Amino acid sequence: MSKANATPPALKMSAEEITAFLDEEFPQIHLGGRSFIIEEVAPMAARMRMLYHERHIRPGGTISGPAMMSLADLALYVAILAQLGPVALAVTTNLNFNFMRKPAQRDLIAECRLLKLGRTLAVGDVAIRSDGEGEMVCHATGTYAIPRG
Structure with missing residues (x-):
């Protein structure tokens, strides 16, 4: 079967389940109030909002x-x-950022897609835009190390 016709991998967690997990394992991200909202998760992708x-x-x-x-x-x-x-123990091993333009004074939207998800590494990219605008303000690529289960 070609990759073009391959079935996308099934999700193991919903946006709501991930939010609950983050609230439990990483409560420090909410110091001063909640800033980050998971808007959507999809196969090999996520969409987030920073208020x-x-x-x-x-x-x-x-x-x-x-x-x-x-x-x-x-x-x-x-x-x-x-x-x-x-x-919980997956960790960032590399992040690369290209700041492309000044963001507007409004929420930011991040659209992430995983480019590779292996047994020990995940690689993805993230496009960040000001809410309601089409042009990217920032483009990021990153790699995560995945602990062996």
């Missing part, structure tokens, strides 16, 4: 790079969890 808040702003009035990095890293992790189930 606009002044705590994400850097001097000059734009959303900070570290805030966008957090969003991209979390989107990759969420896409992996959707495919593999609750793997």
Whole structure:
């Protein structure tokens, strides 16, 4: 069977299950209030929203790079969890960011797709856009190490 006709892998966790898992295992991401919302998980993909808040702003009035990095890293992790189930010890081994334009002062949307999901590594990319805008403000690629079960 060719890859074009291959059946997409079934999801092991829903957006709601991943949210509950993150709330339990990583409550620190909500210090100061919830910023990250999982909007959708799909085979080898995830869509997340980072709510606009002044705590994400850097001097000059734009959303900070570290805030966008957090969003991209979390989107990759969420896409992996959707495919593999609750793997708390999967860790980021590489992140690469290209900041392309100044984001608008509104929510950011991250669309992640996993390019490869192997037994020990997952590789993906993330496109981040200001809500309601078509052009990317940031593009990220990342690799996660997956612990052997």
